[in-house]
Amino acid sequence: MAVTMERVAKHAGVSLKTVSRVVNGEDNVTQETREKVLHAITELEYVPNLAARRLSRGKAMTIGVVLGWPLASTYSSTMVDFIQTECTNSGYNLALFSKGKDELNQVVQAYQGKQIDGVILDTIAGKNADLRKQLDSMQVPYLVIHPNSGYNDNTSYVTINDDGGAKAAVKYLIDIGHTSIGCLIGGLERIQNVARLNGYREALLEAGIPGKESLVYLNDPSDFSLGHSGALHLISNNNDLTAIFCCNDEVAMGAMSAIWQAGRKIPDDISVVGFDDIRYAAMVIPPLTTIRQPIEQIAKLAVNHLIKMINDPSAAQMRIVLPTQLVVRETCKPI
Amino acid sequence: MAVTMERVAKHAGVSLKTVSRVVNGEDNVTQETREKVLHAITELEYVPNLAARRLSRGKAMTIGVVLGWPLASTYSSTMVDFIQTECTNSGYNLALFSKGKDELNQVVQAYQGKQIDGVILDTIAGKNADLRKQLDSMQVPYLVIHPNSGYNDNTSYVTINDDGGAKAAVKYLIDIGHTSIGCLIGGLERIQNVARLNGYREALLEAGIPGKESLVYLNDPSDFSLGHSGALHLISNNNDLTAIFCCNDEVAMGAMSAIWQAGRKIPDDISVVGFDDIRYAAMVIPPLTTIRQPIEQIAKLAVNHLIKMINDPSAAQMRIVLPTQLVVRETCKPI
DNA sequence: CTGAAAGCGCTTACAG
């Protein structure tokens, strides 16, 4: 019933194996033969049966993504969207796993059941040492987006220059005249937060501005409510506060709400800078000045390298740190 | 190398087919035999090879989800998250397709290539008549979440009582004393928007409050910027405006920003009600009063019924309209 | 209640 390689082979007057060669783009086929086969494929509207390919190849042609952040967070869903596109482009499917849904067993079973060939972990999922240990011991190809510490020496990853990004954000504030700059940051058990805090401090240091404890507010998780309570805290503890650097855009959104609520204006009274450049950053009023992460590029690098690892277990490790970019919108004002 | 049914069979001293019966939960197996097999499975840590199952069953055990909204929208990613969970619970995988990525061909090829057994369309994807026609002609099991009009008589769907939800929201505003209530609504080519507008009008009608053209602002798409420009429009055209009903939460977020920006307070000067109860609704300042959609329930019904359709092409159609619920938070104030 | 055989649609060696 279904159009199979066999039917294509008969139609083209060649062997099944030759059809297989053409379909898989192998090169030891005459131009003439290839065209006959291609014609038959077009005519019969042949589409390969992936299940069969998977079974015979012993590959799932599917990549697992383990999410620690909720998919409903804008950063995660944007990332997954790009990963999905890249998977599709490379002939792979995407299987989603979420933390808190017994992810360790789910992933292990999926790998053993040949449902996935490799795994991408987000920064939170990557903190699960049991998971990593299990993946290591089963020799599952995997890589981490935004790694933390305590990793295997040969764990591959892709991340961004958090330090540099934060520094650029704060340097921008300093350049336009701010000196009393608050900092809203998430839990320091995550290296990204440590790096962003460092960037903040480095920028101050280079400008010769002394740091003040009361200007740094630290809490976890780094979400809307951190931004909200943090901004109120900074405002009430620093009379001269004129700017706030937030460790991500959702935190910035929380800070902005709190600032308005406190009766201050953005950017007239207080300037705000975010981090990530998620979809909402440009939509907020006023549009948020922030540090852009190259989310699409991260997704592409991760998928492509994971596929390399899948096809060649001895593939060189990948450790890439991507640059970020300051996006100036309307939440900052020169003093 | 891999633990197969054959190895389990040998280990348990039964035939391969008996193992298959136990694994698939068929009932014509003695309790005793079953336990022997179960023991062997546990001992060998057997996990079924899905690729093999797919090939032999001729089923992909995978459900496709076609998204018209960007996955980065909170409503979509929340829905997908629930769909994914339900798929996992039912032994299915999830394959994501996004509009604008040549979704028609992607889906058709995936179905022909036995990568997916059926499809769930979101409301926007469901508007693609070519897609639906193609799916119909290929007899692909599919259903729509929040359908529009122009459908086949036997298209299954699950949706919510948009009309009733909107009416409840506006009735609530009326009950606490509001009479000059604005309405921010998306394009009327989508039935959901038509229904929500109707609900708004019905509530006014029942309360004997005359409708005013200047109180309804209509634009597309129904996103943050609609809320922002719409609220400014309503404010400048209605001196007595005391409340705004928004067709979704993102629109409400836009409206809230604009209201603050215009120097008005929420809820002191203007009350706001949203729709959907997305994740951000509770995080916004002040927390947004809104109409909750049972997103999880929608996801479950959709997945479970699609699986029914997949396994029994003659399955009865499903047309479910779920109730909504008013969630009172802090954006509304009695007059 | 249990089992032996054939087949799902490909790919992987192995020949020639």
Add this chain to the structure above:
DNA sequence: CTGAAAGCGCTTACAG
């Protein structure tokens, strides 16, 4: 450059 055979790990009839 091309092909025939065996096999991937299950399930689907068909027997008994």
